[in-house]
Amino acid sequence: MWENRQQLLSQSLNLQMFLRDAKQAEVLLAHQEHVLSKDEMPANLEQAENAIKRHEAFLTTMDANDDKVNNVIQFAQRLEDEGHFAADKAQRKAENISERREANRQRAVQLMEKLRDALQLQQFLQDCEELSEWIQEKNIIAQDETYRSAKTVHSKWTRHQAFEAEIASNKDRLYHIQQAGEQLITEKPEIISTIDPRIQELSHQFDDLERTTREKGERLFDANRQVLYEQTCDDIDTWMSDLEKQMVTGGTGEDLASVNILMQKQQMIETQMAIKAQQVSELGAQAEYLERMTPEKVEDIQQKKEAVERRFDELKAPLVRRQRDLEKKKEAYQFRRDVEDEKLWISDKMPLATASDNGNSLFNVNVLKKKNQSLRTEIDNHEQRIHLVCNNGQKLIDDQYLQGTNPIQIKNE
Template sequence: VWQDWWKVEVNDRQGFVPAAYVKKLDPAQSASRENLLEEQGSIALRQEQIDNQTRITKEAGSVSLRMKQVEELYHSLLELGEKRKGMLEKSCKKFMLFREANELQQWINEKEAALTSEEVGADLEQVEVLQKKFDDFQKDLKANESRLKDINKVAEDLESEGLMAEEVQAVQQQEVYGMMPRDETDSKTASPWKSARLMVHTVATFNSIKELNERWRSLQQLAEERSQLLGSAHEVQRFHRDADETKEWIEEKNQALNTDNYGHDLASVQALQRKHEGFERDLAALGDKVNSLGETAERLIQSHPESAEDLQEKCTELNQAWSSLGKRADQRKAKLGDSHDLQRFLSDFRDLMSWINGIRGLVSSDELAKDVTGAEALLERHQEHRTEIDARAGTFQAFEQFGQQLLAHGHYASPEIKQKLDILDQERADLEKAWVQRRMMLDQCLELQLFHRDCEQAENWMAAREAFLNTEDKGDSLDSVEALIKKHEDFDKAINVQEEKIAALQAFADQLIAAGHYAKGDISSRRNEVLDRWRRLKAQMIEKRSKLGESQTLQQFSRDVDEIEAWISEKLQTASDESYKDPTNIQLICASTSVY
């Protein structure tokens, strides 16, 4: 029912009117309407004065006077029109001022309620949403600042025109609230009192503009406080977000450390170490972030004591996570270092074992020389292997020291390291043994070849003498026989000299056999062959000497016979010579005969 009927009051009289025939007016609009009604009343009053004056003029009956009166009335009408125009313009300005001031006042009321809210958001996203709304409000505040400037300018213009001051003064003079009648049904008296009400409303509006400026400054102060509050909340929530993100990064780095891969060879370990160096560079940047967050937390604890507990708790969690990550990173670095040492140790072990196997293949060769030159070459080459082995002694010593150092430091692979050290020591000892055995073999080979050479030389020597001894030449004359004997005597001297060599050869062979030479059977056979041949040679030499002696005797006898035969022939010839018959030759013949 009350929505269909409105209660109204006019001239202290109350009643009900259908809602469709009335509406609620803005106070400023009501004042303007009253002002217009007042002006209409003034015009009607003036028209009544004009009508009275016209009636008086008619009564005067003077045309010229009437014309003058008409002109005066016309000018008066023009003045009234200009006056009305000015009043309408001022009324319009005041109406616009009232409306703008009222709207801005309502906007300030709305924003004050929002700015006095203590809500700052529970996380960074909510804070950023509130900050976005506040940024939009700041834009509106900036835009409405120009509205306030326009309102103040209009108010200043009205005040400068004296309108405000005149109305205020009029109200004060009439003592509006004490003189205003309650019954304003008379239109002649109602209009002035309505003007008085309008002036009172104008004064209220003028005071409202002052209040509006004060509330505007208060709103700006609230905005500044809200900005600081949101800024602080944003900084705190951003710290929490950055701390959470940093913890997530730390957890990612922790996950990256959850691996048992420490490399399977030196190259892979070195690759993992380079990767870990990059990981540590990332940790350095992450450490700077953690330190920065720690400094931020200390500053926020000082500036936001109400959040000190949460900030301290978050900072403690972050530092614990960072410390744990640093320890794990150091442990992995140390483990990679140990793995690198192990792989370097194993790599050196493999290199040394490969070298040992290679050199052992050389020093364990079954190759044997077939002559002295070859044996000497093999010995020389074997000695070069000795030089190479000795040159590697420093490497073996360094490897041994490195392994012992790892064992002393309690390396996680100490059993394997100890095993490799023992294996290498044994292999090195075996190599040394193989070299010594090969050297003994090569020495025996050289001795064997020297023995064979001596045997060959002896056999060659004996072969040359055997050819002499086996010849049937016994000489066909005493001279030739004597020459053969002389040659045999030289041969006999050579035999004596060669006897020493044969004896040395026999002693050398006996020595090799006694020393357990690998070819002692061959040596014994060859020795026996040489000695048998030597004995045969000496027997042939004796036989040959005997034959030459017999030949010498025979040839001596033959020569003596020949000489006797020649002498006999010579004497027979002399005896049968008849030259003695010549007396001249008697003396010579006698001399020859006496000699014979």
């Protein structure tokens, strides 16, 4: 009898412990169900990003609480294995807890998918809003009848070309938004009523902006084509005269620092050359238009255009030669600096290599051997650098570009 009572008390204790753990698991599941019941979708991009962060933290917490649910299920199985008098009741409760957990897990995964879809949608809508604001801003500029800060027709033309180029370069933003919208509609056809109107609205806005910009160009310049043509030619001529003076008086540098500065200026000149090349090529279209409008001036128009084109072409070869001269000068000055650096390195290592101290004890000899080995390793590793400098010097000797020095002597040193 005593043993039966002991077994009953033991089973009762286990049952109460199971019910306690089950209650804790049910509280956790009830909290999860409460959180998942708030199926509110974000209204903007920031809310979508914050909602995903919160839900990721929620999923992490769910994973951490899985052990508590698993313990309850394992506890119920143990009670059944031990033939507990309430094993059936424990199993039913454990199955209910397991089913609630799986249901919560599925709802959490589904909610994450919805939030990610909402993030994509809100990102799309924000991109649309940003582009729409940019279009409205540029429309204000396009509707302004003139460029007030520009003093000549040519400068106004240059400003307008830059504005047109900015409009054209930003059309890719519209293409990307259209592609993103089409992708979203393909994946989620139910949101077509949200996406399609925004794409159409942006397309209309951009078309209006392009048309307004084009009409502004026509209003500003069609009545001044002759003046624009002459001012463009004069502007290019003036720029070429200034460039020719720079090339005559500029020099090619007296040291490595000055050569580097001149090479940066040369790069700026080449950038300007590309801009002027575009303007020179556009003279052809302007000339054709003027020839149709004023046939009596065809000869003068052609002569002015050909003179500018000829002079511009004549500038290209001297610029190439100057670039090559600067590069060679830089190589020569760089070689001289490298030689000086290597001489300093050698003079720094020579006392260590020629030291006469051979040590006066076993300990000192071992120390000196380690130092000598380290020096040999450093010299071996540095030898490649010496060869590289010597090869650069040999190349300059072959090109006969170490002017004013004895290049062979420098290389041998």
